[in-house]
Amino acid sequence: MHRMRWSDSFIPTLREPPADAEAASHRLLVRAGFVRQLHSGHYSLLPLGLRVHRRVADIVRAEMDAIGAQEFLLPAMHPAALWQRSGRWDVMGAEMFRLRDRNDVDIVLGMTHEEVFALLAAEMSSYRELPQTWYQIQTKFRDEPRPKSGLLRVREFAMKDSYSFDIDEAGLDASFEIHREAYVRIFGRLGLDAMAVEASSGAMGGSASVEFMVASPAGEDDVARCGACGYRANVERARAAVPPIDDPPSGSAPERFPTPGVRTIAQLSDFDGGARAGRQIKTMVMVLDDEVTLVALRGDHQLNLQKLADHTGATDIRPASAAETVAELGANPGSLGAVGVDHLPVYADEALRGRRSMTTGANSDDWHYRGVDVGRDLIDPRWADLRGVSAGEACIECGGTLEIVRCIEAGHIFKLGRRYAEAMGVSVLDADGIARTPIMGSYGIGIGRAMAAVAETHYDDRGLCWPVGVAPxxxxxxxxxxxxxxxxxxxxxxxxxxxxxxxxxxxxxxxxxxxxxxxxxxxxxxxxxxxxxxxxxxxxxxxxxxxxxxxxxxxxxxxxxxxxxxxxxxxxx
CATH class of the missing domain: 3.40.50.800 (Anticodon-binding domain)
Structure with a gap:
């Protein structure tokens, strides 16, 4: 242990915070001489910052080692061909740093390492070699469109990413649970009150994922939680109970009626002969991977884009242009509806299932339908939970009241499935000599983000208050x-x-x-x-x-x- 005298150390404390710092952790890590920004999304760790970063990494490494994980160190620069094989070359979009070498070969800076670890796993040949758990602490690169809040959202960062390989789903379930328990211990040692919540798998894919969230106003994620039963889910996955509604009969067919100048849910609510928002069908024209699609929700509900992406598998989602909308439906937004539409796919939110006597656009400017029976008048809709939940709604599990909490995502674990193993040709022989593709899990913790989360939740008006386990x-x-x-x-x-x-x-x-x-x-x-x-x-x-x-x-x-x-x-x- 080397000697540390303040008089010999580089600890450039500041009396005033940086002008652009919004998050408490950002203000204090700069003021206390832990970090300095080089350019947007890229930070230098000064000696105090590096000491904390190392102690966080040491805690993570110790808990990974304790579950039998083996440490690797893989390249940060990958051939594009690897990501093309997995299908993520196109999925990752603008957040992936891409370049070409002197031989005009496409190269990427690794955002994560599923592909590389799966490629290494192709050297296994027998089920006797499974299960395996591998990990590294390595620099990752993501071209964030809006880096902010110091170390909480950056473009270059150290991450612990680990990967499990099992012969079957039961093995994956066990590996996933072992990692979940290890994460609970890690965050406990870091002094973070992290709650495990249901989450979207996003571009990672797979059957299930859990995020570890730390409540903080500096976060960028919202979590719905129930104080009565403990239900917790990211709003990208959260569901709420919809109170039953006793609709009057719809009649034999929808009735078309004029609505001059009516273009919004609110205007139709106020229109004489219109309907309140909860009795309207809001129809959104979206383009999913170049396919024009209708999305129908209750008028007072909002579309959650991540839910739509998860349900459809679409990677490129955008609202249709006015020209596309008119070309497909013959009307402008504000007069749109899915009644009788059979030439476009229609996705309907579950809250509309069984509803009658609803009001919606008639696909003719300044006209609407009333008396719409969803089951009768929408042609073969594809049902899904697509709406965002709101604070005060009823818990889907127990009926208690949901609250929405802003959080920092401190960790994320995924059940990946066989997607990456199949793409990289991973195959082992089982006990009967039959070739089987192992199933994977992926588990991540950002070291710098965890450090910032600790700072964000351990400070007062005089400065930082590090827990002993991570203090410099x-x-x-x-x-x-x-x-x-x-x-x-x-x-x-x-x-x-x-x-x-x-x-x-x-x-x-x-x-x-x-x-x-x-x-x-x-x-x-x-x-x-x-x-x-x-x-x-x-x-x-x-x-x-x-x-x-x-x-x-x-x-x-x-x-x-x-x-x-x-x-x-x-x-x-």
Whole structure:
């Protein structure tokens, strides 16, 4: 353990936060001298930042090793052909960094490593080699359109990505559960209150995924959760119960009626002879992978695009242009409907199933239909849960009240299936000598994002408050007057003794005003501070202050090393 004196260290603390910093973690990591931005989405880790980053990585590595995972280190630059084989060359779109080498060969910077690990797995030949769990901590690259919030959303970052290979679904279920439990331990050791929630698999594909979410206003994900039964899901997957509605009879056929100038749900609600939003059918014209498609929802519900992508498998989704809409339906938005449409695919949200006496556009400008019976008047709709849930709706599991919580995604685990193994030609012989394709799981934790999530949830108005497990140092020894021989001697002895006992310790020997040194210690957020000052030392004492609570106790000089070790050890458990 090398010696660390503040006077020799590069810890450029700032009195003011960067002007563009919105998230607390961004403000404080810059102010406290942990990171500096090089350009948008790319950050340099300064010595304090790197120490925290390493400690987070060490915790993740220890828990991966504990479940028998084997560590690799794979290239960050991949041949495009590998991603073309898996089908993700086109799926990933603009977020993938692409370049060409001097031989005019397409190259990508790896966003993740399913393809490369699956390619290595092709060297296995027997079921006896399974299960396998492999992992790495490696730099990833994603061309985020809007990098923000410091380390929370960047374009270059370290990620722990691990992969399981099993012979069958039962094996995958076991590997998935082992990883889930390891993630619970990791986030516990990081001091993060991370909740496991149902999630969309997105471009990763697969049968199921779980995100680990940390509640924070700096997050970019919304989670629906029920306080009554514990149901939790990302809004991209969340469902809510729809109260039963007793619709009146629809009559024998829809009735067409004029609605001059009516173009919105709200206008039709106010129109004499119209219908309130909950009794309207909202019809959206979308283009899914170049195919014009109708999506029907209740008028007061909103389309969740990720649900539509997950259900349809479409990778490119956009609203149809006005020209496309008129060409397909003969009317402009505001007068559109799916009644009688049989030349386009129609996706209908489950909340419309069985509804009668509804009102919708008649595919003629300034005309609508009333008395629509969804089961009768929509031709072979494809049913799916497509709507976004809202706070206050009823839980799908127990009927309790849902709340929507803004969160940071700290980790994500996927049941991938056989997609990547098949693409890379992975095959093993089973006990009967029959060739089988192993089934994969994928499990990720962003190291820098986890570090930022800890900072985002452990701070106060004076600065950061790192938990012992991830702090850059466990203790800072602050000598108020280094020119005083008694203070300097006592500080040097304590610092050496703590070093000898394997306590990560920073010695603040700078010749500065005491107030500046104490403020810096609080800003940096080291969990414990031992202050050596003339007044307490004259009484044979030192001051031990806990950063998170601000509580200070006097400890005798001779007993200080043992007491500090005991306090740090107890906090580490």
């Amino acid at each position: 140092f466990d203790v800072v020894v602050t000598v108020l007057d280094p020119a005083d021989p008694a203070q300097s001697s006592a500080s040097e002895v304590l610092y050496s003794e703590l070093q000898r006992r394997n306590i990560d310790c920073l010695y603040d020997d700078r010749v500065l005003r005491p107030g500046v040194k104490l403020a810096d210690a609080e800003l940096v957020g080291i969990p414990y501070r031992v202050t050596v000052g003339a007044r307490s030392l004259a009484q044979g004492n030192l001051e031990l202050t806990e950063r998170s609570t601000g509580e200070t106790q006097m400890i005798e000089v001779g007993e200080a090393p043992e007491l500090v070790v005991a306090v740090v050890t107890a906090a580490s458990l």
